[in-house]
Structures are given as C-alpha cells and as structure tokens.
Amino acid sequence: MTKKGYYGEWGGAFIPEVLYETFKELNLAYEQARRDPLFWEEYVDLMSTYSCRPTPLTFAENLSRHFGGARIFIKREDLNHTGAHKANNVMGQGLLVKRMGKTRVIAETGAGQHGVATATMAAKFGFECTIYMGEEDVERQRPNVFWMEKLGAKVVSVKDGSRTLKDAINESFRDWVTRMDDTHYVLGTVCGPHPFPSMVAWFQSIIGMEVRKQIVKSAGRLPSRVYACVGGGSNAMGIFQGFLDDLEVELVGVEAGGYGLDSGRHASRLASSDGSPGVAQGYMTMFLQNSDGQMLDTHSVAAGLDYIGVSPLLTDLAERGRVRFEAATDKEVMEALDLTMKKEGIIPALESAHALVQVFKEVGGLPPDDAIVINMSGRGDKDIFTIAHAFDDPSWKEFIRNKGAEYEVGK
Amino acid sequence: MKLGNEIQKALEKKKILLMTHLVLGYPSFDVNRRMIDQMVENGVDLIELQIPFSDPVADGPTILKANQAAISSGLKVMECIDFAEEIISTYSIPFLFMTYFNIMYKFGWDDFMDRASAAGIRGFIVPDLPPEEGADYFKKARERDMGFVQIFAPTSTEERMRELSSYSEGFIYCVARKGVTGKKTDFDDKFNSYLSRCRQATSLPLAVGFGIRGREDVDSLSGKAEIAVIGTETIRIVNEEGVDAVGPFIAGLR
Ligand SMILES: Cc1ncc(COP(=O)(O)O)c(C=O)c1O
Numbered sequence: 001m002t003k004k005g006y007y008g009e010w011g012g013a014f015i016p017e018v019l020y021e022t023f024k025e026l027n028l029a030y031e032q033a034r035r036d037p038l039f040w041e042e043y044v045d046l047m048s049t050y051s052c053r054p055t056p057l058t059f060a061e062n063l064s065r066h067f068g069g070a071r072i073f074i075k076r077e078d079l080n081h082t083g084a085h086k087a088n089n090v091m092g093q094g095l096l097v098k099r100m101g102k103t104r105v106i107a108e109t110g111a112g113q114h115g116v117a118t119a120t121m122a123a124k125f126g127f128e129c130t131i132y133m134g135e136e137d138v139e140r141q142r143p144n145v146f147w148m149e150k151l152g153a154k155v156v157s158v159k160d161g162s163r164t165l166k167d168a169i170n171e172s173f174r175d176w177v178t179r180m181d182d183t184h185y186v187l188g189t190v191c192g193p194h195p196f197p198s199m200v201a202w203f204q205s206i207i208g209m210e211v212r213k214q215i216v217k218s219a220g221r222l223p224s225r226v227y228a229c230v231g232g233g234s235n236a237m238g239i240f241q242g243f244l245d246d247l248e249v250e251l252v253g254v255e256a257g258g259y260g261l262d263s264g265r266h267a268s269r270l271a272s273s274d275g276s277p278g279v280a281q282g283y284m285t286m287f288l289q290n291s292d293g294q295m296l297d298t299h300s301v302a303a304g305l306d307y308i309g310v311s312p313l314l315t316d317l318a319e320r321g322r323v324r325f326e327a328a329t330d331k332e333v334m335e336a337l338d339l340t341m342k343k344e345g346i347i348p349a350l351e352s353a354h355a356l357v358q359v360f361k362e363v364g365g366l367p368p369d370d371a372i373v374i375n376m377s378g379r380g381d382k383d384i385f386t387i388a389h390a391f392d393d394p395s396w397k398e399f400i401r402n403k404g405a406e407y408e409v410g411k
Numbered sequence: 412m413k414l415g416n417e418i419q420k421a422l423e424k425k426k427i428l429l430m431t432h433l434v435l436g437y438p439s440f441d442v443n444r445r446m447i448d449q450m451v452e453n454g455v456d457l458i459e460l461q462i463p464f465s466d467p468v469a470d471g472p473t474i475l476k477a478n479q480a481a482i483s484s485g486l487k488v489m490e491c492i493d494f495a496e497e498i499i500s501t502y503s504i505p506f507l508f509m510t511y512f513n514i515m516y517k518f519g520w521d522d523f524m525d526r527a528s529a530a531g532i533r534g535f536i537v538p539d540l541p542p543e544e545g546a547d548y549f550k551k552a553r554e555r556d557m558g559f560v561q562i563f564a565p566t567s568t569e570e571r572m573r574e575l576s577s578y579s580e581g582f583i584y585c586v587a588r589k590g591v592t593g594k595k596t597d598f599d600d601k602f603n604s605y606l607s608r609c610r611q612a613t614s615l616p617l618a619v620g621f622g623i624r625g626r627e628d629v630d631s632l633s634g635k636a637e638i639a640v641i642g643t644e645t646i647r648i649v650n651e652e653g654v655d656a657v658g659p660f661i662a663g664l665r
Contacts, residue, residue, distance in 0.1 A: 014512060014539045016469050018564035018589055020571060160475055161465065173468045178590035180566070279513045280466050282539070292488045293517030294465040 005194025008319060010312035013193035014282045022180040023193065029100050030195045034202065043092055044206070050091065050124070051081035053206065057214035057373070062343040069363040070370035071219060074346065075211045075239060077377050082120050084113040084349065084378030085207060085235040090186060092203030094121040097184045104128040104183040106175050108168035110137055110231065111304035111351060112144025113378055114188030119153035121186075129153040132171040134164040137303045144382050162297040165231075165307045169281050189232025190311035193282030197312055201237045208242025211373060219371035225250045225362070228375040229354040230270075230325070231304045233311030235377035240323065250324065253314060254354045256300030257327035267298035269310040270318045271325040285312045301330035301386065302350035304378075328357035334390050336360055337380065349378035350386065414505055414533045414558065414581030418616050418637065421456050427633045428456035429664060430618055432509065432642040434474060435460055435491045436481035442654050443494070446645065449658035451502045454665075457638070459536060460498075462491045462510035469511075469538040471593030473643045473650075488518055496530035507560065509536040512545075520548065528555040534581050536560045542578045549578055560584050563612075565605045572612030582616040582638060585609050587623070593643040596622025598631045606635050629664050639664075 005011050015023055033039040047053035056079065060072040077085040090107075097105060105127045109115030115131040122129035131153050138145055138157045148155050161167040169192070176185045190197045190204070215223050226243055228236035230253040243249040258266030261274075267288065269275035275286035278293060288296045288308045300306040317323040328336075336356040341347055348356060355374050363372060380387060388396040412420075421428055431450050433443055450458060463478040463486060470478065499506050508527060515523045515537070527535075534557055542549065542561070549559045558580020563572050565588060576583060585606065587596040596602070609617055619632055620640030629639045641664070648656050 012544055013541075014544055015541060016538045016564075017541060017562045017575070018566050018586060020541065020564070021566050021568065160472075161479060166466065170466055170468050174471070174591050177469070180589070276517075279516055279539070280511075281468070289465075289513070289517065291517070293513040294463075294482050 005198070007197075007312050007316035010285050010315045011194060011197060012279075012284050014279050014284070015193050016177060018177050019180060022176070025100065027195050029096055030199050033096055033099065039095065043095060043203070046091055046095065047088065047206065051087050052079045054210040054214070055079050057211060057218055058346075059218060060344050063340065066343060067360065067364040070224065070366035070368065070372045072359060072363060073215060073218060073223070073371055073373045074344075075207060075373060075375045077207060077235060077375060078346070078348065078352070078379035082113065082117045083381060084117070085204060085238060085375075086114040086117040086188060086378070087120075088206055088238065089188065089200045089203045089234060090114065090117040090121045093184070093186045093199070094125050097127065098125060100184065102182055102184045104179070105186050106130045106132065106172050106183055107186040107188055108165065108172045109133050109144075109188065110165035110168065110306060111302065111349070111378075112137065112141035112148065112382055113304060113349070115148050115153070115155070116144050116151070118186050118188075119148040119151035122153060123151050130175065131155045132158055132168040132175070134162070134168050135159045136163040137165070137168070140386055141303055141382055142385060164298070164303070166281065166295060166309070173281070189234040190237045190313055191232040191281065191283060191285070191309055197283070200234050201241065201313060204234050204238025205241040207235070207238035207375065208240060211239060212242040215371060215373055221371060222246055222249055223373045224248070224366060224370040225252055225372045226375070227252045227254060227355040227359050227372065229254050229305060229351050229377060230310060230314065231307050231351060232309070233314045235375050237311060237313055239373070239375040240317070244322070251317070251322060252358060253318075253323050253325050254358045255325060255327045256298075256302060256305035256354060257329040257332070258299040258301070260329050261327055265299040266327065267300045267306050267308075268325075268327040269308070270315065271327040281309060283309070283312055285309050285315045301333060301390070302354065304349070304351040305354065326358045328354040332357040334387075337387065346376065347380040348376055349380045350383045352377045415615065417505055418582060422616070422637055425456070427629065427636065427665060428638045429454065429629070429661070430457040430459060430638050430640045431455050431645055431661070432459040432461060432640065433645065434477040434481055435462055435494060436484060436486035437463070437477040437646070438480070438649070440490070440494055442649065444498070445654045446649065446657050447498055447502070449654070450661055451504060453658050453661035455504065455661060457505050457507065459507050459509040459640075460491070460495055462488060462508060462514050464511040464514050467511060469591060471591035471643065473593045473646050477646055488514055492526050492530055495527070495532060499531035505533040506531070507534045507536055508532050512537055512540045520551070524551060524555055524557070528557060532557060534558045534560050536562070536584055538562060542575065546578065553580070562586055563609050565589060569608055569612050572609060576613035576615060579613070579615055582618050583609065583613050584640070585617050585619045585636070587619050587621040590621070592621055594622055595624070596628070598628060603635065626664055
C-alpha cells in the first residue's frame with residue numbers, strides 16, 4: 001500500500017508543525033465532502049448557475065480543415081466565469097471553507113486567473129481575501145491585478161526570490177502559518193502538500209466528466225488524443241481524469257519550453273531532462289533545481305506555467321507512461337495564438353496556447369476519422385499587454401503612449 | 412557525550428542556556444567565523460548553523476534574504492559541511508545543522524549523514540520534515556549518534572507533543588508563537604500556559620525560539636525554559652552594527 005497522499009513515490013505532506021492541526025482539519029473536511037453526495041450536487045449546481053458549466057465542446061472546423069488531419073475539438077474552459085478553469089477549484093474550495101467556518105481566504109497567483117477567481121469567490125461568499133503575486137507577474141498581468149483589487153482583495157506583490165509563482169506560494173504559506181485559525185489557503189493547482197493535489201484534482205475532474213460525454217456525442221467516439229497545458233497541472237488533471245482508464249486515449253501534457261529546452265530558460269520539469277526529484281513547497285516531485293537542491297529561476301512567456309514544480313499526480317502518470325510530456329516555446333505559442341484567433345475567433349490564454357502548439361504539430365498526421373480534444377484552459381484577455389507587445393502592435397503602442405500622456409503627473 | 416547529557420551538564424552551572432543561529436555564507440564564511448568566535452567567547456552554549464535553501468518557508472524576511480544572498484554568492488552545500496567541520500574542531504560546544512529537507516535529500520541522504528557525522532554535527536533542525544515523512548530518516552540519524560530536534564508549536568495538542576517528543580533528540584524546539592522567524596513575541600500569560608503544556612508533554616529540555624531579542628526576553632524565560640534561542644536578532648545586528656557588535660550583544664543577554 002502506498003502512503004496517504006502519495007502517487008508512486010511522489011507527493012506527501014512536508015508541512016511545518018504549526019500547520020499540523022490545520023491540515024488535520026482540512027483533511028477531515030475534504031474527506032467528509034467527498035463522502036457526501038450533497039456536496040458534489042451543491043458544487044455542480046453552483047457551477048451551473050454562477051459559472052457556465054457545463055462548458056461547451058467546440059468543433060474547430062476551420063483549424064481541422066487547415067491541418068487536414070483529425071477533427072479538433074476544443075473544451076471551452078475559457079467560458080468559465082472569470083475566464084479560466086481556475087474557477088472550478090476555487091468555488092469548490094469556497095464551499096469547503098464555508099463548511100469549515102473560516103472567514104478569510106488567501107491565495108497565490110501567477111497569471112492572475114487563480115487570484116481573480118479567488119477574489120470573486122471571496123466577494124460572493126463574504127470572505128476577507130489576500131492574494132500573493134510575484135512582482136514580475138504583477139507587471140505582466142496588470143489587468144488581473146486591477147480586477148482583484150476592484151473585487152475587494154488585497155494584492156501583495158512578492159519581491160523575493162524569482163518574483164514569480166513559487167515565491168507567491170512561499171509567501172502564502174508564511175501568511176498561513178501566522179494566521180491559520182480563521183484563514184484557509186486556497187492553493188490554485190494540483191501541487192503542494194496532501195490533500196491539495198487530490199482535492200484540486202477532484203474539483204477539476206468536472207472537466208473530464210463533461211468532456212467524455214460531449215466528445216462521444218459530437219464525434220461518435222473517444223478521442224485518440226487529449227492535450228492540455230501543464231503549469232502545476234490542474235487543468236490537465238481535470239481533463240485527463242475523464243480518460244485515465246481508456247488506455248486507447250493518449251494523454252499529452254504540454255509544458256513551457258520558454259526560449260527552448262536547450263536554452264536552460266524554460267519551465268519544463270518533465271519534458272526536458274533538467275528536472276530532478278526534490279521536496280519543496282510541501283511536496284515531493286520533479287523540480288527544476290541545481291545539483292545542490294536550490295530551486296532555479298524558470299522562464300515562460302505564460303506566467304501561469306512559469307513554475308519550478310509539477311503535480312505529483314502527473315509525475316507519477318509520466319513515470320508510468322500514461323501521460324506523454326512535450327514542450328512549446330514562447331515563439332511557437334505566439335504563432336499558434338495568431339492562427340487560432342484568425343481561424344476560429346477564439347482568443348486563448350498564453351498558457352492554453354501551449355497545448356495548441358502541440359496539437360498543430362501532430363494533428364495533420366492523424367486520420368480524418370480521428371478526433372482529438374484540447375483543453376482551452378482560459379481566455380487571453382488578461383494577456384493583452386504581453387500579446388500586443390509580442391506582436392509589436394503599432395496602434396496599441398500609440399494608445400499606450402496617449403494614455404501615458406493623459407496620466408502624466410501635473411496634468 | 413549525548414547531546415541531552417551535555418545540555419544537562421551545562422545546566423548545572425547556568426540557569427538558562429543560549430543557542431544562537433547563523434546563516435552559513437552570509438554575509439561570508441569569514442564573517443561567520445568572527446561571529447562564532449564572539450558567540451563562544453561570550454558564553455553561548457549551542458549554535459545552529461543554517462545551510463541556506465532557496466525557498467525557506469518557515470523563515471521571515473531577514474533570514475530569507477540572508478539565505479538568498481548566500482546562494483547568489485555561489486555558496487555550495489559541501490562548503491557548508493567543510494566549514495562546520497573546521498568550526499567544530501575549533502570549539503567544544505555542540506553545533507547543529509538547521510536546514511530544509513531538500514538540501515539533505517538532494518545531497519544524498521546517507522552521504523549527507525556520513526559527512527555531517529564526520530564533521531561532528533550533533534543534531535538537525537528541519538522545519539519541513541515532520542515525523543510522518545521523516546521517521547525513517549530520524550532512525551538513520553540515531554544510528555549515527557545524531558538526532559532530529561522536534562518542534563512544538565502553540566497549535567500542537569498535548570497528544571501531538573507527546574508523539575513528537577518520542578522522536579526528539581537532546582531537546583525540544585518550542586516555537587514561541589505562530590508565524591515565521593523575525594517578528595516580535597509577547598511572552599505573556601498565553602505564552603506561559605503554552606509553555607507549561609510543553610513541559611507536561613515531555614521530559615526533554617525546552618528551547619524557546621522566535622522573537623527573542625534581548626535581555627528582557629531571556630530573563631522572562633529564565634526558570635521556564637532551559638534554552639533561549641536567538642535567531643534573526645544577531646543577523647540584524649551584523650547587518651546594521653557590524654560583526655563586532657555581536658560579542659557585546661551576547662554578553663548582555665544574561
Ligand atoms: C489559463 C490558465 N491555464 C493554465 C494555467 C496553469 O495551471 P494548471 O497547470 O494548474 O492548469 C493557468 C495558471 O495560472 C492559467 O491561468
């Protein structure tokens with residue numbers, strides 16, 4: 001028997017003593033919720049009335065024709081309230097927080113999607129809310145910072161370490177060890193100490209449950225491949241869980257290739273050979289670290305994928321050969337984004353566009369009878385500054401210059 | 412001599428012992444040497460040597476920055492072990508390693524234990540290795556006559572404290588309050604009742620750390636705990652007043 005919270009040799013709960021009782025309470029609340037069918041019913045009801053569940057499965061007819069291979073289907077997590085799959089996990093944990101009687105929530109965020117979702121949930125449920133975000137991410141995901149603040153959350157810019165997602169997670173833990181009595185830490189992905197990987201995967205499994213039915217209805221068969229981008233791994237685990245037992249369905253996780261896997265500037269823990277086993281942020285997995293066990297600075301154009309670790313569930317699935325891992329570079333991501341907007345009228349988040357890259361590389365080689373599914377984890381509105389910059393868009397620059405002039409001090 | 416016995420012996424002569432802390436390689440090994448020299452000179456009884464880690468979640472801003480500065484300067488774990496060996500051969504008080512689990516894990520557990528043991532390290536304080544994850548490792552350390560000092564927190568129940576005590580070696584590290592290192596602690600009634608809960612749960616000596624800054628704090632622990640732990644304050648003093656201020660600071664603590 002494997003130890004509780006372990007997937008193969010990955011996972012665990014490497015937590016400081018001060019949080020021991022807090023985790024005991026959380027485990028209990030989580031296990032009770034899982035045994036209680038009413039909890040899941042309440043969750044599904046909330047997601048269908050407050051968010052847009054079930055999210056549609058869109059046949060990407062033009063892209064399919066363009067590549068001339070298998071039919072491409074897009075699972076539209078971008079149509080969730082707040083614009084990404086992050087809402088699934090957040091609303092689920094929100095219901096749990098109500099059950100536990102806590103009144104304050106904290107969260108880390110990279111892309112800001114998880115932060116916006118948490119701030120939204122806190123507004124709806126009446127919780128106090130603080131969001132920790134790396135300074136670099138505050139700069140590149142400015143629209144989400146604005147919305148979090150408008151939603152009533154306090155956004156703390158984290159200036160330590162690599163100033164990205166991992167540092168935001170560290171700061172969230174530092175808050176939690178200071179104030180655990182009334183506070184729940186809404187971890188945003190399938191990482192961290194047990195029960196977070198298991199719990200977040202459970203809430204995200206709603207994606208896979210829906211899509212399995214939808215694809216059979218739309219394509220008349222199971223997909224030959226399912227693609228998802230992988231930061232911490234929550235949208236990937238969400239959709240993969242619909243097909244884990246269907247061994248004929250190949251599952252493909254796409255990590256951030258940054259400037260390329262040879263550049264050393266990427267965030268591919270499993271697709272590259274740079275990851276190695278380690279323990280940080282409360283769990284054991286493959287980390288991007290140096291030979292001394294110091295975590296490295298990662299890089300991706302997508303803040304939500306720019307992270308040193310990856311879900312212990314996915315490390316286990318990769319080790320067992322159930323999930324194949326690939327990487328997409330920043331440059332490829334921009335091209336895929338452009339094509340998807342032009343062909344389908346869909347604006348993917350930079351994170352989700354990583355999965356598109358891999359689809360575009362492979363789909364032409366698959367027979368037209370085949371269907372493949374890609375998880376569109378979020379929409380690209382939040383990335384407007386980054387995308388406009390990457391496209392070097394002249395009219396956008398003009399707009400920014402004018403706005404800048406309008407706000408100049410003294411005017 | 413076993414760490415516990417050594418502590419007992421020191422307590423025959425002193426009412427309360429002092430354990431100080433420093434981050435290895437911060438600001439440099441050279442300054443570390445001078446700090447340790449002044450600490451020992453002024454009667455410090457035990458020293459925690461922290462091997463820096465990039466993501467020290469139990470530490471507040473001062474120690475966090477010290478960790479990161481040391482790593483940025485190119486510090487290696489092997490250098491920390493070599494430094495410990497040099498220091499331990501110079502001074503007779505017990506030295507412990509404080510670090511995070513990944514440092515030991517990545518180094519190679521057995522290799523790390525062998526080298527630490529050869530260097531003369533007496534024990535380990537590893538805040539992210541609870542017995543649920545570390546019990547097997549604790550056993551291996553014991554086989555080499557070293558031990559893992561367990562940590563009590565104000566949130567620990569008495570039952571939990573008893574369990575932790577069974578794994579601990581030498582003494583118990585009682586975290587004085589919730590939170591991370593570096594912030595002030597009020598040694599008030601609530602703290603006193605926490606400390607008496609600690610006392611009831613273990614027969615091991617109690618070390619109290621987090622937020623101890625000066626003589627007043629040490630005085631208020633006297634008679635209630637066996638060891639006062641000074642962490643962040645020494646780093647702050649070195650940063651702000653220079654390394655020569657360490658000696659007078661320590662001398663003024665009791
Ligand atoms: C739109 C979107 N997709 C994907 C991710 C990556 O997270 P995960 O791998 O947990 O799905 C993020 C994270 O911020 C995101 O905002």
